[in-house]
Amino acid sequence: MKLFESTARLILRFKSVFKTQLVTQPIQTVCFFSNTALGDTIFNTPVFRVFRQNFPHVRTVALLNPSTASLFKTDPNIDEILLYDGKKGGFLCALFALKKIKPDIVFILHSNEPEATPLAVLSGAKCVFKLPNAGSKFSPFHSNEPEPYGDERYVVLNRLEQLKFVGIESRDTRLNLYLRDEDFARVDEMLKKDGKRKFIGFQMGASTVSRQWFWQRWRELAELILAHTDAVIVLTGSPAERAMTAQLDEELRSAHVIDAAGKFSLREAAALIARLDVLVTPDTGPLHVAAALKTPTIGLFAVASPVNSNPDFDENIHKFIKKPRTCSPCVGKNCKFQECMLQIGADEVWEMLKEMI
Incomplete structure (x- = not known):
C-alpha cells in the first residue's frame, strides 16, 4: 500500500487540476466516485438526483463497486x-474506462485512498472535488481548498455539500432506489402476503461486529412477537449471514418465521425489504435500503450515531433506540465484543414495535 501511494503521489506531481471553489465553465460529463459499501452508495442517491435536476443535459457517470452496482442500474439519474x-x-482497467468518458468533473463522494484521488486526476478530469479533505496527503491534488469535517449531522448532507462547487445548495436528503416489477416476483411468491398479517424483518448482521445486536436479544424479541401477535418474522441478510x-430459525421452530437470508439477488433482497411492514436493524446497509423504499424501521444504535446514519426524513416511520458507549476509549469498528449493544433490551424494542404494527 505504501509503495502504491508513494508511486501515485510521485506521478501526480506532474499532473494538475484546475483550482476553484466554483465551476463556471460549461460541463459535458461528470463522474461520481461511490465504490465502497452498499449504504454509502445509497447515501449518494440524493446527489445523483439533485445534480440531474439542476443539470438535466449533463452526462452523469457513476463509478460503483461491482458487488452493489446492480441495485443502481435503473436509477434514472445515472447515464x-x-x-x-x-x-x-483493478486500478488500470478503471483508469482506462474513465479516460474514455473524458469527465470534466470528478466528485469523490465515497471512495478509498490511496486509489481514489490518483484515479480521478489521471482520468484527465479538469476538476476533482472531495469533502472533507483537510489533513489528507492528497488534498493538494483536489480542486477545492482543504475542508475539515463540520458538526455532526446526517451524512447525506455532507455528500450534498460537494454540489456547492457547481453552484447547487440543497438539503434534499431523501434516499431513492428504483426497482422493477420483476424484482418482486420471487419475493411475492415466497411471502404470499394476504393483507391480514404483518411482516416484520430482522436484519441480524451488520458490516462490523461492533454494530450487531446480540443473537440472544433477537431470540427474545422473536419470542415476544410470536407470543403476542400472528405476525410473520422475516430474517433478511446476505449469504454470509446465513449462519x-x-x-x-432452527431454535424458534415456527411456521411464522421465514429465513430469507442469502436466497435472493441484491435487487430481490431490496424488494423483500420493500414488502416488509417494519424492519428491525442495526446501522447497516439494509437500514438505508428500507429508508429509500419507505419501509418503516427501528434502528439499533450504540457505537454508531443515529444523527449520522438514521434517516432525517419520514421521521415518523424511522424510529431508533440509542444507547451510550460503555468503553473508553471506544475502539469503534475494531470492537469484537460490543458490550454497549447489550444495553438495548428486547422489551424496549418490543414496546416500540407494538406502536408501529
Whole structure:
C-alpha cells in the first residue's frame, strides 16, 4: 500500500487540476466516485438526483463497486455505470474506462485512498472535488481548498455539500432506489402476503461486529412477537449471514418465521425489504435500503450515531433506540465484543414495535 501511494503521489506531481471553489465553465460529463459499501452508495442517491435536476443535459457517470452496482442500474439519474472494486489490481482497467468518458468533473463522494484521488486526476478530469479533505496527503491534488469535517449531522448532507462547487445548495436528503416489477416476483411468491398479517424483518448482521445486536436479544424479541401477535418474522441478510439466521430459525421452530437470508439477488433482497411492514436493524446497509423504499424501521444504535446514519426524513416511520458507549476509549469498528449493544433490551424494542404494527 505504501509503495502504491508513494508511486501515485510521485506521478501526480506532474499532473494538475484546475483550482476553484466554483465551476463556471460549461460541463459535458461528470463522474461520481461511490465504490465502497452498499449504504454509502445509497447515501449518494440524493446527489445523483439533485445534480440531474439542476443539470438535466449533463452526462452523469457513476463509478460503483461491482458487488452493489446492480441495485443502481435503473436509477434514472445515472447515464452510465463504471465498475471498480477499489483494489490496486483493478486500478488500470478503471483508469482506462474513465479516460474514455473524458469527465470534466470528478466528485469523490465515497471512495478509498490511496486509489481514489490518483484515479480521478489521471482520468484527465479538469476538476476533482472531495469533502472533507483537510489533513489528507492528497488534498493538494483536489480542486477545492482543504475542508475539515463540520458538526455532526446526517451524512447525506455532507455528500450534498460537494454540489456547492457547481453552484447547487440543497438539503434534499431523501434516499431513492428504483426497482422493477420483476424484482418482486420471487419475493411475492415466497411471502404470499394476504393483507391480514404483518411482516416484520430482522436484519441480524451488520458490516462490523461492533454494530450487531446480540443473537440472544433477537431470540427474545422473536419470542415476544410470536407470543403476542400472528405476525410473520422475516430474517433478511446476505449469504454470509446465513449462519446466524439459520440458527435462530432452527431454535424458534415456527411456521411464522421465514429465513430469507442469502436466497435472493441484491435487487430481490431490496424488494423483500420493500414488502416488509417494519424492519428491525442495526446501522447497516439494509437500514438505508428500507429508508429509500419507505419501509418503516427501528434502528439499533450504540457505537454508531443515529444523527449520522438514521434517516432525517419520514421521521415518523424511522424510529431508533440509542444507547451510550460503555468503553473508553471506544475502539469503534475494531470492537469484537460490543458490550454497549447489550444495553438495548428486547422489551424496549418490543414496546416500540407494538406502536408501529
